[in-house]
Amino acid sequence: MADGIKDKVAILGMGCSRFGERWDCGPEQLMVEAFQECITDAGIDKSEIQAAWFGQCYDEIGTGKGALGLPFALRLPYIPVTRVENFCATGTEAFRGAVYAVASGACDIALAQGVEKLKDTGYGGLPAMDSVNSGSLVGQVMPNISAPGSFAQLASAYRAKFNISYEDLKKAIAMVSVKSHANGAKNPKAHLRKPVTLEQVMASPIIADPLGLFDCCGVSDGSACAIVTTPEIAKSLGKTDLVTVKALQLAVSNGQEQGYKDWDGSYFATTRQAAKRAYQEAGIQNPREEISMFEVHDCFSITEFVTYEDLFISPEGGATKDVMDGFFNADGKIPCQIDGGLKCFGHPIGASGLRMLYEMYLQLLGKAGNRQLSNANIGLTHNLGGFPFSNVNAISIVGRYK
Amino acid sequence: MVGITSYGGYIPRLRLNRGAIYGANAWMAPGLIGSAGGEKSMANWDEDSLTMAVEASRDCIAGFDKIKIDATYFSSLNMPFQDRQNGGILATALNLKEDIETADFTGSTRAGLSAVIAGINAVKTGDYRNSLVAAGDRRITKMAYSHELWAGDGAASLLIGRENVIAEFKGAYTITDDFIDHFRGQGEKFDYNWEERWIKDEGIGKLVPKAIQGVLKKTGVDGKEISRFIMPCVFGRVPSEIAAGFGITADKVSDNMHKVCGDTGSAHPIVMLALALETASPGDKLLVATFGQGAVAMLFEVTDKIKNLSPRHGISGCLADKKAELNYIKFLSHRGMLQQDWMMRAEGNYKTALTTLYRSRKMILGMVGGKCKKCSTAQFPKSEMCVNPECGEIGTQEDCEFSDLPGTIKTYTSDLLTYTLDPPAHYGMITFENEGRGMFDFTDYEAGKIRVGLPVKMVFRIRNFDKPRGFIQYYWKAKPVISKEEV
Secondary structure, three states: OOOOOOOOOEEEEEEEOOOEOOOOOOHHHHHHHHHHHHHHHHOOOHHHOOEEEEEOOOOOOOOOOOOOHHHHHHOOOOOOEEEEOEOEOHHHHHHHHHHHHHHHOOOOOEEEEEEEEHHHOOOOOOOOOOOOOOOOOHHHHOOOOOHHHHHHHHHHHHHHHHOOOHHHHHHHHHHHHHHHHHHHOOOOOOOOOOOOOHHHHHHOOEEEOOEEHHHEOOOOEEEEEEEEEOHHHHHHOOOOOOEEEEEEEEEEOOOHHHHOOOOOOOOOHHHHHHHHHHHHHHOOOOHHHHOOEEEOOOOEHHHHHHHHHHOOOOOOOOHHHHHHHOOOOOOOOOOEOOOOHHHHOOOOHHHHHHHHHHHHHHHHOOOOHHHOOOOOOEEEEEEEEEEOOEEEEEEEEEEEOO | OOEEEEEEEEOOOEEEEHHHHHHHHOOOOHHHHHHOOOEEEEOOOOOOHHHHHHHHHHHHHOOOOHHHEEEEEEEOOOOOOOOOOHHHHHHHHOOOOOOOEEEEEOOOOOHHHHHHHHHHHHHHOOOOOEEEEEEEEOOOOOOOOHHHHHEOOEEEEEEEEOOOOOEEEEEEEEEEOOOOOEEOOOOOOOOEEOOHHHHHHHHHHHHHHHHHHHHHHHHOOOHHHOOEEEOOOOOOOHHHHHHHOOOOOHHHEOOOOOOOOOEOHHHHHHHHHHHHHHHOOOOOEEEEEEEOOEEEEEEEEEOHHHHOOOOOOHHHHHHHOOEEEOOHHHHHHHOOOOOOOOOHHHHOOOOOOHHHHHHOHHHHOOOEEEEEOOOOOEEOOOOOEOOOOOOOOEOOEEEEEOOOOOEEEEEEEEEOOOOOOOOOEEEEEEEEOOOOEEEEEEOOOOOOOOOOOOEEEEEEEEEEEEOOOOEEEEEEEEEEOOOOOOO
């Protein structure tokens, strides 16, 4: 009987590039920037890495198909490298690959690195869905959706379910962005570093109703990475303050939300499943009391908003109250997006899941500078890919090793 | 007895005020003022001759047994495909059976009635129980040309059969004469027209009466017995003048619909006939005539059975469901007549994998989903394993038609980021009466009036144009049903 991943794998080192419109950098420079920080932090030599997992979502841009991008950039010495892609949850998938490899005993030290070079498309937002999968059925029947348009629909269903006015929900999700901007302003690696007011967010031009420009996360270039090993090896390498993986869970849609009568469109069925399993794996009974901080996949403010409930931190229908109470602010009970989140740190797809872990790692080790939280013991990351009606949902929980 | 057993009509919801055309072009073509009154029907960007004909046919065959339709004839002057049978797409969209004869009729404004004659003859032979005739035209003309004002977009459909005939076919008479009032050469986008006076006097004025005389003689009917004279003609007074020559008084002459929609090409005689049938009474004799490389005249006599036909949405239903459009630029844009900067998101590649389309043709073109034989769960698309998590049986799904099911909006948005020819794009999740559901684009919506719970009707529309290859992707979209009060 499997007993889960808890405390079997430790993070030896992490690195993250500055996120943003990195016009002067290709994926190669971004990966090297993150990797240098990571390998220095880990205190090992590159030759000690025995396997690597490389996350990159869009092969139309960036380094193309296959795993070559990573070993070419880092000159990895003919080691096994696997490219993974799982929509916007790609970064966590790379991490999961490396963690499972170490936990299985297949290797001692593994690298997980994600990168995305989005600002080579020539336009704002994520690459258009048009030419993707022209041979697949999806290409002939998928509605003409954009990312903001697909997530905006959560708002229509949430309003209908809880009988909330357009204005009240618009204001609550605006507060989500105000909070993330306040946090991002303190993060030197963040893409967007200006605080914004509620009025500014509310007045921003509509992208996909009710989401305005300030309800949408930054579309950024960047890379993040982690080197993982067992707690024993970490200790043998002289590490004393260890951060270990407490849970790694993934839940993936199977067509039920968009094809069967149950789902009401206002929440993520996958998040609820993955969260339940992750809490069980980590031994968490009451997340609202036990989680110290979390990073959620705030691609859009409404996504973060409903995720509070899907992670069982806010009660169902209770996200508005928590948001308005400042429960998730930097000085609130459970700070969310303390690094600015996707909203302000930015969202280079393949790197994002690892970027979330990077912030949790820094906080747990007390290395988060002027945004350091007190009592950071357990951190959760929620990394989502796809659309509300069909998606990939990755949750990880990390914490101090006792 | 062979004749019409049902009819249906479709006029697109958008109506362009002709003043908008005149206002934009008066500087160079002040003479347009003569035809600038009223409004013309205007296909939405995602409508063409075929999609309109599909909608008219759905209206026509509602409540009839599709299995008994043995032939389908489609007529248009603007076929979406030159080589790929358009009638075959129509039959697939309607989910008609596989062993059906289909054919396209084109190349003359007479083609619509030629298709009707073919449909009647098919039933007369006894080989076919029923034939479905559909005609649709989305007409493309040059800017600032009188035909731009005259032409409208629309479609109509007739079901021909032997049982429960509502209008008995009495006879037809055709004249074929290569009188070239206009032509469109291979690969040309626009018609080339000759002088109107010559067309009126030497063409229409001589050939149509010949056909009328022919059919009256053949059926032994006197012109004075005609209850309704149906003759499309962009020259408004001509039909009355021709009718008068046969003793048919002006009050019997159908309006050419210039004021409300314009001339819908090869579909127009059927559009006008479908409209006339809406108010026809048993015993009425309907004479339909049209011009085009000759002329054709047909005579029908309405029967008692017309009272039993359940009401159709029909041409008048469509005419009432309208949205006034004053933007001439939008009209031109919807017809691909402009070169705008749609920005980089519009540069996409919309190639259709024909293998994929063929495998999923029932789903994509016919909106056929599945229903599990074991647990009765309806689902779209039809799949190998049942979507019901309590069931999950393999290979248990039977075909289940979704296109005619009433739907409701479950989630939606109005999207300004994604590329569409009519921004903002609206789309969302639709739940159907049978508890099936799916994500669909919306069309013909009233911006700002979309809400969760709003009823929708599914409609067959263009999804994308693959311009480099000349292919058109069709699929189904949700059309919100908004009451007059809500608008």
